[in-house]
Amino acid sequence: xxxxxxxxxxxxxxxxxxxxxxxxxxxxxxxxxxxxxxxxxxxxxxxxxxxxxxxxxxxxxxxxxxxxxxxxxxxxxxxxxxxxxxxxxxxxxxxxxxxxxxxxxxxxxxxxxxxx
Amino acid sequence: xxxxxxxxxxxxxxxxxxxxxxxxxxxxxxxxxxxxxxxxxxxxxxxxxxxxxxxxxxxxxxxxxxxxxxxxxxxxxxxxxxxxxxxxxxxxxxxxxxxxxxxxxxxxxxxxxxxx
Numbered sequence: 076x077x078x079x080x081x082x083x084x085x086x087x088x089x090x091x092x093x094x095x096x097x098x099x100x101x102x103x104x105x106x107x108x109x110x111x112x113x114x115x116x117x118x119x120x121x122x123x124x125x126x127x128x129x130x131x132x133x134x135x136x137x138x139x140x141x142x143x144x145x146x147x148x149x150x151x152x153x154x155x156x157x158x159x160x161x162x163x164x165x166x167x168x169x170x171x172x173x174x175x176x177x178x179x180x181x182x183x184x185x186x187x188x189x190x191x
Numbered sequence: 192x193x194x195x196x197x198x199x200x201x202x203x204x205x206x207x208x209x210x211x212x213x214x215x216x217x218x219x220x221x222x223x224x225x226x227x228x229x230x231x232x233x234x235x236x237x238x239x240x241x242x243x244x245x246x247x248x249x250x251x252x253x254x255x256x257x258x259x260x261x262x263x264x265x266x267x268x269x270x271x272x273x274x275x276x277x278x279x280x281x282x283x284x285x286x287x288x289x290x291x292x293x294x295x296x297x298x299x300x301x302x303x304x305x306x307x
Contacts, residue, residue: 106293117280117297118235131294165234172293178223178284180295182234 078102079183081166087189090156096186098149098166106130106172107149108180109141110165118165118182124149125172156190163187193218195283197298205306210271212301214281215263221283224264225295226255230277238279239266271305278302 079100088094098107106125110118123131124143132141138160140152149166163185170177194217204210216224225240241248241255241264248255254267268275282295 115278115300115302117300120294123294169293178293179225179237179240181237182227184234 079166079168079181081164081183081186083186084184085187085189087191088153088156089191090158092156093152093154095153096151096164096166096188098151098168098183099147100168100181101147102168102170102181103146104168104170104181105146106169106178107143108167108169109149109151110167110182112163112165112185122151123172130172153188156188158190161188161190193221193283193285193294193296195281195296195298197281197301199301200299201302201304203304203306204271206271206273208271210266210268210275210303210305212266212279212281212303213263214265214283214298215261216283216296217262218283218285219259219262220285221296222286223284224255224257225282225284226266227280227282228277229280229300235280268303271303273305273307276303276305 082097108123109121112118121135122141127143138155142150165185166183167180169180197214222243227235228238229235239253239255241257252269257264278300280300281298
C-alpha cells in the first residue's frame with residue numbers, strides 16, 4: 076500500500092479565516108513533506124519533517140504553520156492567507172530521508188485551496 | 192543547490208509513436224532520478240526511477256537512461272497511447288547529508304499530448 080491520504084480535497088477560505096489541511100499515511104514512513112503546486116508548474120517544497128522533527132523550512136511565510144503530531148500524521152495550519160496562496164497543496168512521504176529506496180516519495184492527491 | 196533543466200516543455204505525438212523527454216542536472220552529488228506523471232487534477236505518480244549505479248532501466252513501454260558523465264537522463268515512452276497524455280516531471284535527488292539529503296529538485300515539466 077502506497078497510500079497518502081489528504082483532507083479536505085477542496086477548500087475555499089477568506090483571508091481572515093483559520094483552517095487546517097491534514098495528511099495521513101500508514102506505511103511506516105518517517106519523512107513527510109508539504110509542497111505547493113501552481114497550475115502546470117512543478118511542486119515547490121515548503122516543509123520537511125523527519126522523525127516528527129521539522130528538518131527543512133523553505134522560508135515559508137508564517138501564515139503557514141506545519142505540525143507533525145505523530146509519525147503518521149502531518150497538518151498544515153493556515154491563517155490570514157492571501158489570494159496568491161491559492162494552489163494545490165500536496166503532501167508526500169518517504170521511508171526516511173536516506174539513500175536508496177528510502178527516499179522514494181509518494182504523493183497524496185492534494186488539497187485544492189482557493190483564497191478569496 | 193541542484194538545478195534541473197527539462198525539455199521540451201510541450202510534446203505532441205501521434206498514437207503509436209515514441210516520445211522522449213530529456214533532463215539535465217548540475218550537481219554531481221545527485222544519485223537518484225525519479226520520473227513522475229501527473230494527469231490533470233491528479234497527484235504526481237512515480238512511473239519509473241533510476242539510480243546512478245545503472246545506465247538504463249525499463250518497465251514495459253517506459254525506459255529511462257542515465258549518462259552520469261554528461262549529467263543527463265531521459266524518459267522514453269514507446270507505442271504511446273492517449274492515456275499517456277499528462278505532465279511529466281523529472282527530478283534529481285542528492286546523496287549529500289544535511290538539508291539536501293532526500294530532497295527532490297524538479298524539472299519544469301513536459302506536457303505530453305498523444306493524439307489518437
